[in-house]
Amino acid sequence: MSGYVKYKNDKKFKELNKPLNYKGGRELIERLIHLFEVKNRVELGDLIGVTSATLSTWTTRDTTPHELLIRIHLLTGWPMEYLCFGTGDLTQLKKPVTNTDFSETLAEPTLPYERGVLQIFTIKNGHLDQYEKIEATINMLQHCNVRGNDNDLVVKDGENLLFIDSNETQVNQGRYLFKVNENHQVGELRLLPDGKVYLLEDNERFPIDTQVTKIVGKVVSVLKKS
Numbered sequence: 001m002s003g004y005v006k007y008k009n010d011k012k013f014k015e016l017n018k019p020l021n022y023k024g025g026r027e028l029i030e031r032l033i034h035l036f037e038v039k040n041r042v043e044l045g046d047l048i049g050v051t052s053a054t055l056s057t058w059t060t061r062d063t064t065p066h067e068l069l070i071r072i073h074l075l076t077g078w079p080m081e082y083l084c085f086g087t088g089d090l091t092q093l094k095k096p097v098t099n100t101d102f103s104e105t106l107a108e109p110t111l112p113y114e115r116g117v118l119q120i121f122t123i124k125n126g127h128l129d130q131y132e133k134i135e136a137t138i139n140m141l142q143h144c145n146v147r148g149n150d151n152d153l154v155v156k157d158g159e160n161l162l163f164i165d166s167n168e169t170q171v172n173q174g175r176y177l178f179k180v181n182e183n184h185q186v187g188e189l190r191l192l193p194d195g196k197v198y199l200l201e202d203n204e205r206f207p208i209d210t211q212v213t214k215i216v217g218k219v220v221s222v223l224k225k226s
């Protein structure tokens with residue numbers, strides 16, 4: 001049975017497109033205070049590099065800062081389920097890593113690649129440049145519409161992470177990673193009724209020459225820094 005048929009007929013998999021009820025805002029702040037064993041918001045903000053104004057915004061907007069939680073998860077080993085929802089197996093909680101360079105902890109992932117490791121790239125001078133690797137649970141990968149294998153990659157666009165599915169190379173409408181004469185860029189592409197693909201920028205459209213332009217993949221999910 002192919003993966004497509006397997007998951008297409010899986011009733012639980014149909015829940016993938018439903019929004020999750022994250023426990024963010026005030027509950028998240030209290031959860032982090034408990035986990036880091038600090039006295040108050042002031043100590044928490046200083047510890048994780050977040051201002052009091054940002055913490056107040058999290059409370060008023062019921063925010064869940066996903067990228068920060070991913071970094072906390074990678075550094076401490078605390079389960080993403082507990083960080084995001086306050087649920088899960090608390091026996092998996094571990095003490096924070098101390099006196100360790102964060103970049104070094106990501107250099108050699110401990111999970112086999114096909115089980116949930118994604119390479120993050122930046123675009124420098126038109127070329128993909130390896131930035132860091134992240135490990136993630138299968139649930140998180142499914143939520144981001146990727147699988148954590150050679151068909152997927154992540155591009156760091158400013159403070160945001162763009163999850164790219166390189167199986168999506170047939171342009172319809174959306175943001176795509178593409179390269180022109182080996183120079184990579186991300187842009188809004190659309191197939192119009194005239195049968196041609198156009199790059200849309202600043203209310204203008206530019207025809208794409210398919211002879212020199214290769215579609216690398218489609219942006220299927222975006223992780224924004226709060």
